[in-house]
Amino acid sequence: MRGAKILGTGRALPPHVVTNAYLTTLMDTTEEWIVQRTGIRERRFVDPGTGASDLGVTAARLAIERAGLTPKDIQFLVFATLSPDMFFPGCGVLVQEKMGMDTIGALDVRTQCTGFLYGLSVAEAYVKAGFYDYVLVIGAEVQSTGMDLSTAGRDVSVIFGDGGGAAVVGPSDPGRGILSSHLHSEGKYARELMAEAPASIEHPRISKEMIDAGRHYGTMNGRYVFTHAVRRFPEVIREALEANGMTLSDLSIVIPHQANLRITQAVAKALEVQPEKVFSNIEKYGNTTAASIPIALDECVEEGRIREGDIVCLAAFGSGFTWASTLIRW
Ligand code: UT7
Numbered sequence: 001m002r003g004a005k006i007l008g009t010g011r012a013l014p015p016h017v018v019t020n021a022y023l024t025t026l027m028d029t030t031e032e033w034i035v036q037r038t039g040i041r042e043r044r045f046v047d048p049g050t051g052a053s054d055l056g057v058t059a060a061r062l063a064i065e066r067a068g069l070t071p072k073d074i075q076f077l078v079f080a081t082l083s084p085d086m087f088f089p090g091c092g093v094l095v096q097e098k099m100g101m102d103t104i105g106a107l108d109v110r111t112q113c114t115g116f117l118y119g120l121s122v123a124e125a126y127v128k129a130g131f132y133d134y135v136l137v138i139g140a141e142v143q144s145t146g147m148d149l150s151t152a153g154r155d156v157s158v159i160f161g162d163g164g165g166a167a168v169v170g171p172s173d174p175g176r177g178i179l180s181s182h183l184h185s186e187g188k189y190a191r192e193l194m195a196e197a198p199a200s201i202e203h204p205r206i207s208k209e210m211i212d213a214g215r216h217y218g219t220m221n222g223r224y225v226f227t228h229a230v231r232r233f234p235e236v237i238r239e240a241l242e243a244n245g246m247t248l249s250d251l252s253i254v255i256p257h258q259a260n261l262r263i264t265q266a267v268a269k270a271l272e273v274q275p276e277k278v279f280s281n282i283e284k285y286g287n288t289t290a291a292s293i294p295i296a297l298d299e300c301v302e303e304g305r306i307r308e309g310d311i312v313c314l315a316a317f318g319s320g321f322t323w324a325s326t327l328i329r330w
Contacts, residue, residue, distance in 0.1 A: 004127035004169050005177025006328070007069070009298040010062025012055040012140070012164040013285065014044040023158055028151040034158045039261020043161025043286030045144035051085035053094035055164030056140035059294065060095065064136065067168040071099040074168070075132040078107045078122050080115025080139045080290040082319070083146060087198055087205075095138065112193075113257045113318020114183070115139055115290035116165070117326050120314075121181035123169035124326075133171055139290035140164030146195060148217040156220050159260065161286030165294025179327045182239050186321045189228070192221040193319040225318075229263045232323040234270040237315050240327040248273055252310035252330075255300060257318060258282040258292040267315075279305065289318065306330050 019042045020031040034040055046055070056079060064071055079092040090108030095101075107122065109115045116139035123135035143160035147153055169178070195218045198205035206216060233256060241247060248271055256264055261282050268278040279296055288295060293314050300306045310330045317323040 003172035003174045003177045004124045005172035006167045007170045008063045008067030008168045010059040010166045011295040011298040012058035014046045018045050026149045027154045029154050040286045041283045046162045052081045052140040052142045053085050053091040056138040057098045059164040059166035063166040063168050071101050074136045076105045077136040078119035080109040080119045082112045083141045111322045114316040114322040114324040116293045117324040124178040135169045138166045139294050141289045141291050159287045163288035163291040165291045181326050183324045189321040192224050229317040230266040232317045233267040236325040240325040250311050254278045254313045255296050257316035
């Protein structure tokens with residue numbers, strides 16, 4: 001069977017920078033609390049009228065260009081987001097239309113923080129199997145329109161930001177590129193990090209009462225998420241290495257989902273790898289959920305942090321709970 005590798009990456013960050021100082025004007029919080037507990041100094045918010053599909057398109061254009069391709073070459077696309085432009089249809093078809101692509105298949109993934117890695121595993125499998133040659137994977141989020149920016153929502157809303165990232169996957173020699181994907185879920189924790197509404201188990205799916213109760217905002221059991229994250233990240237990274245007969249010393253870099261700087265630091269400590277081997281850019285963008293890994297990957301490529309032959313591990317944990325890893329020989 002042939003291999004599958006990432007041919008190009010791209011990212012899209014809205015120009016509007018939202019500092020911690022600005023958030024202190026909206027809610028009862030402090031710059032110190034945010035920096036100490038999360039490592040975040042600023043994040044980006046979209047201007048009204050920009051959807052996750054728009055951020056995805058901008059990132060995708062760059063990824064396709066860097067892969068040396070055009071949108072017409074893409075044979076299948078996957079869009080991962082928890083913040084689609086509308087309830088249905090998903091963002092995948094909007095990208096197909098906005099990029100003037102042929103009537104290719106467009107799949108939407110709903111696994112939140114792990115969405116990009118779940119999407120990448122679909123691309124990996126299709127390309128390795130020879131089903132398609134070029135698959136586009138996008139992770140993009142507009143979190144800012146779904147957050148309670150008052151004191152009541154401060155534990156969630158200081159963490160999240162908007163952004164998009166993309167990668168094009170294409171054929172490679174066997175043993176080069178994406179080596180394996182490892183995907184997990186544990187739905188008994190679904191309610192620990194969720195946005196309940198609009199909800200199809202309610203009629204209507206969204207009502208004034210639901211809005212008054214804030215049920216359309218994301219809610220999070222922060223400590224619970226933290227505890228599970230620091231266990232699952234190292235576990236799924238080790239799983240990837242073991243499946244490929246490698247050890248931690250083979251790793252060139254880990255690119256974790258940017259959930260919280262303290263989680264990233266705890267992962268480095270648990271794995272006993274040098275902190276600089278675990279990439280972090282959360283201070284600039286906050287937690288951009290499905291977008292955080294492709295944004296980070298694109299920055300690593302641009303900064304020369306990843307070289308040909310490097311062993312790169314992408315890893316994520318989040319709402320669902322879901323967790324995942326992707327091991328790559330770059
Ligand atoms: O992609 C996965 C996404 N989620 C995560 O990664 C979240 C993982 N969890 C965390 O990162 C942390 O749990 C948080 C950063 C969310 C919270 O940190 P914590 O150390 O677990 O704080 P806490 O929730 O236990 O709250 C401590 C205090 C509380 O006050 P009291 O009860 O001690 O008086 C909160 O009300 O901090 C208060 N607090 C805040 N204070 C200022 C909560 N949010 C804020 C805030 N500013 N934004």
